[in-house]
Amino acid sequence: xxxxxxxxxxxxxxxxxxxxxxxxxxxxxxxxxxxxxxxxxxxxxxxxxxxxxxxxxxxxxxxxxxxxxxxxxxxxxxxxxxxxxxxxxxxxxxxxxxxxxxxxxxxxxxxxxxxxxxxxxxxxxxxxxxxxxxxxxxxxxxxxxxxxxxxxxxxxxxxxxxxxxxxxxxxxxxxxxxxxxxxxxxxxxxxxxxxxxxxxxxxxxxxxxxxxxxxxxxxxxxxxxxxxxxxxxxxxxxxxxxxxxxxxxxxxxxxxxxxxxxxxxxxxxxxxxxxxxxxxxxxxxxxxxxxxxxxxxx
Amino acid sequence: xxxxxxxxxxxxxxxxxxxxxxxxxxxxxxxxxxxxxxxxxxxxxxxxxxxxxxxxxxxxxxxxxxxxxxxxxxxxxxxxxxxxxxxxxxxxxxxxxxxxxxxxxxxxxxxxxxxxxxxxxxxxxxxxxxxxxxxxxxxxxxxxxxxxxxxxxxxxxxxxxxxxxxxxxxxxxxxxxxxxxxxxxxxxxxxxxxxxxxxxxxxxxxxxxxxxxxxxxxxxxxxxxxxxxxxxxxxxxxxxxxxxxxxxxxxxxxxxxxxxxxxxxxxxxxxxxxxxxxxxxxxxxxxxxxxxxxxxxxxxxxxxxxxxxxxxxxxxxxxxxxxxxxxxxxxxxxxxxxxxxxxxxxxxxxxxxxxxxxxxxxxxxxxxxxxxxxxxxxxxxxxxxxxxxxxxxxxxxxxxxxxxxxxxxxxxxxxx
Numbered sequence: 001x002x003x004x005x006x007x008x009x010x011x012x013x014x015x016x017x018x019x020x021x022x023x024x025x026x027x028x029x030x031x032x033x034x035x036x037x038x039x040x041x042x043x044x045x046x047x048x049x050x051x052x053x054x055x056x057x058x059x060x061x062x063x064x065x066x067x068x069x070x071x072x073x074x075x076x077x078x079x080x081x082x083x084x085x086x087x088x089x090x091x092x093x094x095x096x097x098x099x100x101x102x103x104x105x106x107x108x109x110x111x112x113x114x115x116x117x118x119x120x121x122x123x124x125x126x127x128x129x130x131x132x133x134x135x136x137x138x139x140x141x142x143x144x145x146x147x148x149x150x151x152x153x154x155x156x157x158x159x160x161x162x163x164x165x166x167x168x169x170x171x172x173x174x175x176x177x178x179x180x181x182x183x184x185x186x187x188x189x190x191x192x193x194x195x196x197x198x199x200x201x202x203x204x205x206x207x208x209x210x211x212x213x214x215x216x217x218x219x220x221x222x223x224x225x226x227x228x229x230x231x232x233x234x235x236x237x238x239x240x241x242x243x244x245x246x247x248x249x250x251x252x253x254x255x256x257x258x259x260x261x262x263x264x265x266x267x268x269x270x271x272x273x274x275x276x277x278x279x280x281x282x283x284x285x286x287x288x289x290x291x292x293x294x295x296x297x298x
Numbered sequence: 299x300x301x302x303x304x305x306x307x308x309x310x311x312x313x314x315x316x317x318x319x320x321x322x323x324x325x326x327x328x329x330x331x332x333x334x335x336x337x338x339x340x341x342x343x344x345x346x347x348x349x350x351x352x353x354x355x356x357x358x359x360x361x362x363x364x365x366x367x368x369x370x371x372x373x374x375x376x377x378x379x380x381x382x383x384x385x386x387x388x389x390x391x392x393x394x395x396x397x398x399x400x401x402x403x404x405x406x407x408x409x410x411x412x413x414x415x416x417x418x419x420x421x422x423x424x425x426x427x428x429x430x431x432x433x434x435x436x437x438x439x440x441x442x443x444x445x446x447x448x449x450x451x452x453x454x455x456x457x458x459x460x461x462x463x464x465x466x467x468x469x470x471x472x473x474x475x476x477x478x479x480x481x482x483x484x485x486x487x488x489x490x491x492x493x494x495x496x497x498x499x500x501x502x503x504x505x506x507x508x509x510x511x512x513x514x515x516x517x518x519x520x521x522x523x524x525x526x527x528x529x530x531x532x533x534x535x536x537x538x539x540x541x542x543x544x545x546x547x548x549x550x551x552x553x554x555x556x557x558x559x560x561x562x563x564x565x566x567x568x569x570x571x572x573x574x575x576x577x578x579x580x581x582x583x584x585x586x587x588x589x590x591x592x593x594x595x596x597x598x599x600x601x602x603x604x605x606x607x608x609x610x611x612x613x614x615x616x617x618x619x620x621x622x623x624x625x626x627x628x629x630x631x632x633x634x635x636x637x638x639x640x641x642x643x644x645x646x647x648x649x650x651x652x653x654x655x656x657x658x659x660x661x662x663x664x665x666x667x668x669x670x671x672x673x674x675x676x677x678x679x680x681x682x683x684x685x686x687x688x689x690x691x692x693x694x695x696x697x698x699x700x701x702x703x704x705x706x707x708x709x710x711x712x713x714x
Binding site: 074 | 300301304305308312315316498499502503504505506507508509510511512513
C-alpha cells in the first residue's frame, strides 16, 4: 500500500503540489487525474524520488520509500526516450538487469514482453528505426520487465493507435491480476474508467476528489434519471419538483437532473400514475463529468 | 556493485560500437605514427633546404672553401659563376638551399649568402668553417694550417643524474613531447565521449527512465570508468599502431634512456627504453587529468537539451586543456623554471605540466606528491560539483539554465 501524506513541493515561487494526500491500496489501479500543470507528474516524480518533496511523508507497505524500495518500482515517463542505437531486445534486457534481474531471467522475461507486445520482428532492430508507437511499447516493456510491485505510468496511452492502446490496456489488466499496483495518469477517461479502481483528481497541486468511482459518484450533488416517454404528462410531474431540469437527448428519452434529496421511488409512482412509463433508469455521472466538476470546469 | 557492472558492460559495448570511437582509434593511431616520424621527415626536408650549399667565385677561394666546409655537415659543391642575385628558380635548379658568393676585399674574405629562406642559413657554421680561409688571406698562410690550429675538442658533460648523454636527453624530450600530444588527444577525445554519452541520454529523454532504475552516482561512475578504460585501450592501440606504421621495433631507436643514438632509426621516435617513471607518471597524470575533465564534462552535458548546444557548452571547458598543453610544451624546454614549478600545482594544468617535468627532469618527490595530492583533491572537488550538476541537469528540461543557476545548483541542496 502506498500512502502519500501532506506532500508539498514548490519550484521557485510556483506551488506544484500543495498538501496532497491519498492512499493507494496494494494491488489496486489508481488513476491520477488532473488538467495540464495540475501536479500529476511532479507527484509521480516525488513518489519515485526523482524530485524531493519539500514536506510530507511517503510510505510503501508501511516503510519509508528509499533507494532499496524503489528498485521494486517501475516508471513510464511522459517524455519518451530510448537509446536510439541500442537494439530493442538489448534495451529491455538492460533495464531488467538494472533492476536486479539476473541475466538469464532478464532475457527470458524480455522475450515474453516482446512476444506480448507483438515486437518479435523488431527485436534486433535499433530503437531509432521503430515507429513512435512501437518505441512506446518498448518503453513500456522497459518499465515493467522486472515485474515491479508498483508501476507508475504517466500518460501511457498517448501516441498509441486504438489497436495498440487496447493491447496495452489488456496488458495492464494482466499486470493488475498478477498483483501489481498501478498508478496511471491519462486524459483518456474511458481507459481510466475501465482500468482504475481508485482515483484522485487534482488541480493546482491540490486533491479535489478521491476515492473509488462509487465514492466519487456518491458525492455527486444531484440525481440523474433517464425517463421515457417525454410526454406532456411526464414533464408536468417533473416540473412540480423544485430545481429539476431536463438534459435532452436525441432518442425520445430525456435525462432529468433532480436535487439529491429527491425520492426516486415516489417520483416513479407519480409518473406511472400519469403515463405509461417505458424507461426509468438512474444514470451515474461519467468519470469525465466527475473530473470536470472536480477541477471546476463543469 | 552489481548495478555498476551492468552499466559498465552496457556502456562499454555502446562505446566500442560507436563510430566516433572507431574513427578516433584509427585517426589517432595515424596521427601518432605521423608525429613519431616527424623528426625524420623534418630532417629530410631540412637537408634539402639547408644542408646543400653551392659555392661560387674565383677558384682560389672556392676550392679551399669547399674543403673547409666539407668538414661540417653541409653538402657543398662548386658551381660556375652565377648571375647575381640568383632567383629561387636558380637555387632549385642547382638543388641547393643557399648560394655562397665568395670574394676578397683588402685581403679579407667576403661571403654573401643568397637563400630563399634566410632563417634556415647556418651562418655560424659557415663563419666558423671559413675562418681559416679568412686568416690565410690576411696573413698569407695556409688555410689548412689555420684550420688544424683552430680545431680543438669540446666535450659536453651532463651534470644531470637523469641523462648521461645529450642524445638521451634529446630522446627524452622527443618522447615527452609525443606523450604530451597523446595525453592531450586522449583527454580531449575521451572527455568528448563522456560528453556525447551523457548528452545522448539527456536529449533522448531516456534520463528519467534511467534515474528511476539506477543511482545516478553509479551511472556517472560507470561512465567515467568506462571512458578511462577505453582511453587506456586507445592509448595502447595507438602506440602499437604507431610502432607498426612507423616501422620502429620496440627494441631500437633514439628514445633509449641509455642514449642509443643511431641503430638505423635516426630521426624516428621510439618508445623503447622508456624509463618506468615516465610511464607511471604518464598513466597517473592521465587518469588524474582525465577524471578532472570528465566529471565536469558530464555535469555540463547533463544541462544540454539539444545536441546542437553541445559545442557551445563544452567549448569553454576545452580552453584550459589547451592552455595546459601549451604550458607543458613550454615546460619541456625549462622544466625547473619558476613558471613550470608553479604550473605543476595549478588544477587542470598540473597533470600536463608535472608530467612534462617528470619526463625531462628530476623533480623532487615532495613536488610530485604535492601535485598528486592537489590533483586528487581536484578530482574529488570536481566530482562533487560535476556530480551535483549531473544529478540536477539530467532531470532539467526546457530552457538551458543560467550560469547563476548552475552555480546555485553546485552549492545548494539536491535534487531539484
